[in-house]
Amino acid sequence: MRRERAFQGLQCTECHTTYPKGEILQKCPKCNGLLDTIINPEILSEISKDNLGPTPSMWKYQAFLPVDEKDRIVSAGEGDTPLRKLRSFYGNVWVKDETKNPTGTFKDRGASLAVTALSSSGVKEIILSSEGNAGCSFALYSHIADLACRVFLPQQVNPAKVELSQKLGAKITLVDGTIADAGRRTEALAKSEGSYNASTFVTPYRHDGKGTMALEICEQLDWRVPDYVVYPVGGGVGLVGMWKMFSILEKIGWVKTRPRFVAVQPTGCAPVVKAYQSKRDDVDEWKNPQTIAFGLRIPKPLAGKWILRCLRESDGIAMSVTDEEIRKSMGQALKDEGLLLEPSSAATIAALHHLYREKMIDRSAEVVLIATGSGLKTLEQF
Numbered sequence: 001m002r003r004e005r006a007f008q009g010l011q012c013t014e015c016h017t018t019y020p021k022g023e024i025l026q027k028c029p030k031c032n033g034l035l036d037t038i039i040n041p042e043i044l045s046e047i048s049k050d051n052l053g054p055t056p057s058m059w060k061y062q063a064f065l066p067v068d069e070k071d072r073i074v075s076a077g078e079g080d081t082p083l084r085k086l087r088s089f090y091g092n093v094w095v096k097d098e099t100k101n102p103t104g105t106f107k108d109r110g111a112s113l114a115v116t117a118l119s120s121s122g123v124k125e126i127i128l129s130s131e132g133n134a135g136c137s138f139a140l141y142s143h144i145a146d147l148a149c150r151v152f153l154p155q156q157v158n159p160a161k162v163e164l165s166q167k168l169g170a171k172i173t174l175v176d177g178t179i180a181d182a183g184r185r186t187e188a189l190a191k192s193e194g195s196y197n198a199s200t201f202v203t204p205y206r207h208d209g210k211g212t213m214a215l216e217i218c219e220q221l222d223w224r225v226p227d228y229v230v231y232p233v234g235g236g237v238g239l240v241g242m243w244k245m246f247s248i249l250e251k252i253g254w255v256k257t258r259p260r261f262v263a264v265q266p267t268g269c270a271p272v273v274k275a276y277q278s279k280r281d282d283v284d285e286w287k288n289p290q291t292i293a294f295g296l297r298i299p300k301p302l303a304g305k306w307i308l309r310c311l312r313e314s315d316g317i318a319m320s321v322t323d324e325e326i327r328k329s330m331g332q333a334l335k336d337e338g339l340l341l342e343p344s345s346a347a348t349i350a351a352l353h354h355l356y357r358e359k360m361i362d363r364s365a366e367v368v369l370i371a372t373g374s375g376l377k378t379l380e381q382f
């Protein structure tokens with residue numbers, strides 16, 4: 001007998017209207033709220049964690065993802081990244097090394113899932129705004145699935161990200177201003193041309209892909225949950241996706257607890273930190289964002305409310321670090337650990353120094369840092 005799929009449809013995070021799977025949706029047609037996928041834990045609880053299969057990619061966890069039996073998986077071997085113990089800290093610290101993904105970032109997980117879901121639903125053309133890494137990822141998976149891909153990027157972008165996206169066949173437009181301006185251009189064009197907007201949280205098919213990091217971390221720790229997960233927050237896709245998967249794992253009994261999240265942002269663009277510390281429910285737009293961590297230069301994440309809700313549920317911590325601390329941490333990661341990180345990822349190491357120094361966490365606590373992207377595309381910032 002074929003097992004029912006855990007993926008049951010979509011639900012608006014604002015008005016809670018549900019939609020059947022198979023409809024090609026972006027935001028909620030009723031209220032323009034963000035959509036989440038409905039993954040039913042009861043069906044997942046019938047699976048054994050000892051019988052996941054050998055697939056050497058995030059698709060090992062296909063049962064947790066919003067895809068159907070008939071969907072053609074668009075994969076380049078993303079996920080299944082190492083969890084490495086860091087030697088240079090007097091503490092119990094691991095790094096989830098997402099630089100080992102096909103284009104060097106965890107964005108590949110979201111893009112692999114989104115392009116799988118969209119191409120299987122008949123979408124032929126996608127468009128998105130990006131700080132650079134998501135552009136490369138969507139260019140790769142669109143190329144594999146034979147979709148047209150167009151990316152809007154802010155002018156101040158790492159040149160390697162533009163070049164790689166173009167070499168993978170994406171059409172690139174550089175926009176004056178921030179990613180918010182690029183986002184407005186993307187939205188206008190998607191409307192006028194009828195192409196699918198796959199930008200962060202405009203599509204509901206990216207965050208579960210990144211959520212597979214939580215599944216892998218627990219499996220790599222022999223189904224133990226770390227005490228803290230330190231995550232650099234830009235659009236917040238990974239934080240929302242991982243929190244959802246940690247929660248599902250707890251519900252189905254594969255793990256006993258959930259971790260506390262530490263959300264890290266640069267002092268030059270810290271809208272989530274500001275909102276969380278002042279106990280707000282939503283995020284205000286950060287004026288004049290300035291930081292070398294381009295991936296974190298998101299003045300008003302679309303999922304602000306959702307990110308804050310996950311942080312509160314995890315009894316999380318939000319903190320900011322300076323560009324100088326980020327730069328120093330890039331040097332430390334490379335020299336002491338052989339990890340070539342981009343600034344956004346190095347922000348987690350800078351944060352860990354604060355957490356220990358200010359005794360916000362104990363050195364015996366088990367900590368996982370999410371190293372989201374490789375420094376190979378950001379060498380000019382080293």
Ligand SMILES: [Zn+2]
Pocket residue numbers: 012013014015016017028029030031032033
């Ligand atoms: Zn709605």
